[in-house]
Amino acid sequence: MGASRPAISVQGLTKRFGGFTAVDSVSFEVQPGEVVGYLGPNGSGKTTTIRMLCGLLSPTAGTAQVMGVDVVRDPEGVKPHIGYMSQKFALYDDLTVRENLEFYAEVYEVPREVEQERLAEVIRLAGLEGRTGALASELSGGWRQRLALGCALVHRPPLLFLDEPTSGVDPVARREFWDVIYQLAAAGTTVFVTTHYMDEAEHCGRVGFMHRGRLLAYDTPRALKAQHLHGVAWDLAANPLLEAVEVLSGLPGIAQARLHGDRAHVIVTPGDWTPENLTARLAGHGITVSAVQPVEPTLEDVFTLLAHQ
Ligand SMILES: Nc1ncnc2c1ncn2[C@@H]1O[C@H](COP(=O)(O)OP(=O)(O)OP(=O)(O)O)[C@@H](O)[C@H]1O
Ligand SMILES: [Mg+2]
Numbered sequence: 001m002g003a004s005r006p007a008i009s010v011q012g013l014t015k016r017f018g019g020f021t022a023v024d025s026v027s028f029e030v031q032p033g034e035v036v037g038y039l040g041p042n043g044s045g046k047t048t049t050i051r052m053l054c055g056l057l058s059p060t061a062g063t064a065q066v067m068g069v070d071v072v073r074d075p076e077g078v079k080p081h082i083g084y085m086s087q088k089f090a091l092y093d094d095l096t097v098r099e100n101l102e103f104y105a106e107v108y109e110v111p112r113e114v115e116q117e118r119l120a121e122v123i124r125l126a127g128l129e130g131r132t133g134a135l136a137s138e139l140s141g142g143w144r145q146r147l148a149l150g151c152a153l154v155h156r157p158p159l160l161f162l163d164e165p166t167s168g169v170d171p172v173a174r175r176e177f178w179d180v181i182y183q184l185a186a187a188g189t190t191v192f193v194t195t196h197y198m199d200e201a202e203h204c205g206r207v208g209f210m211h212r213g214r215l216l217a218y219d220t221p222r223a224l225k226a227q228h229l230h231g232v233a234w235d236l237a238a239n240p241l242l243e244a245v246e247v248l249s250g251l252p253g254i255a256q257a258r259l260h261g262d263r264a265h266v267i268v269t270p271g272d273w274t275p276e277n278l279t280a281r282l283a284g285h286g287i288t289v290s291a292v293q294p295v296e297p298t299l300e301d302v303f304t305l306l307a308h309q
Contacts (some may be wrong), residue, residue, distance in 0.1 A: 077107030
């Protein structure tokens with residue numbers, strides 16, 4: 001297969017609000033059919049990035065091509081190619097599920113002759129069967145998210161932006177929602193999704209990690225962990241344990257120390273510490289270390305480390 005055009009290609013994308021830089025020279029590419037997870041703390045610039053890519057907010061600097069359209073020059077031109085489920089999506093509470101879908105079909109100019117067929121497809125995909133007559137106001141959180149997803153899909157966009165689609169949704173509903181995402185991806189849809197859930201990130205083809213407007217990492221979950229395999233996450237047994245965590249939290253070169261069952265989980269900046277000198281340091285505080293061993297870092301450990309550096 002020849003190199004296909006990326007679904008998203010971003011170079012130096014920047015957004016400033018007055019003197020504040022919300023998105024700081026971000027660059028990345030998303031290939032067609034990929035599921036990319038975008039993570040980062042509150043306020044790190046995820047939504048702002050998506051809004052620029054959807055042509056809803058003009059960048060201060062940088063360029064972005066979305067489905068081959070230059071977003072800076074032609075923000076309106078991207079809209080037919082994308083679906084966007086925003087963080088605070090609008091459903092019409094006094095309309096039924098079906099009426100909400102019909103409304104969005106009209107907004108996205110779905111041709112009349114295919115509308116019924118398209119709605120049936122979306123209802124099936126989003127798992128809304130049996131609920132089409134319910135008022136949106138009567139839906140629980142998980143069903144509302146599915147309806148919102150359905151609304152973002154009525155024009156069959158090849159690229160879907162989902163901004164925290166599963167926030168506040170119970171674990172079973174979250175899994176079901178992700179099943180829909182996988183189905184869409186399997187059928188060729190490119191998905192760019194923000195989340196705060198690490199388990200969701202683990203299941204993305206690639207993940208980006210935003211911190212204070214900057215994209216600190218962008219790779220497969222496996223590669224991100226592999227880059228930090230050696231000596232980043234340690235499992236430590238000590239007595240008294242709580243004091244050990246307290247002392248460790250105050251040491252330079254320790255990104256994080258927290259209780260993990262009857263052990264402590266410690267994230268160490270590479271270079272400064274060895275199990276031996278850390279044990280000696282804790283001994284100086286009257287703490288006995290009975291075991292320290294490196295463990296395979298989780299994605300969360302890697303992000304904790306990156307955010308600390
Ligand atoms: N229109 C605006 N005017 C001024 N500041 C803004 C505007 N929109 C966003 N910001 C600021 O930009 C920063 C990034 O916001 P953004 O919504 O992109 O973060 P986020 O990563 O999506 O956070 P969350 O996880 O809470 O949704 C925040 O500090 C926010 O207050
Ligand atoms: Mg956001």
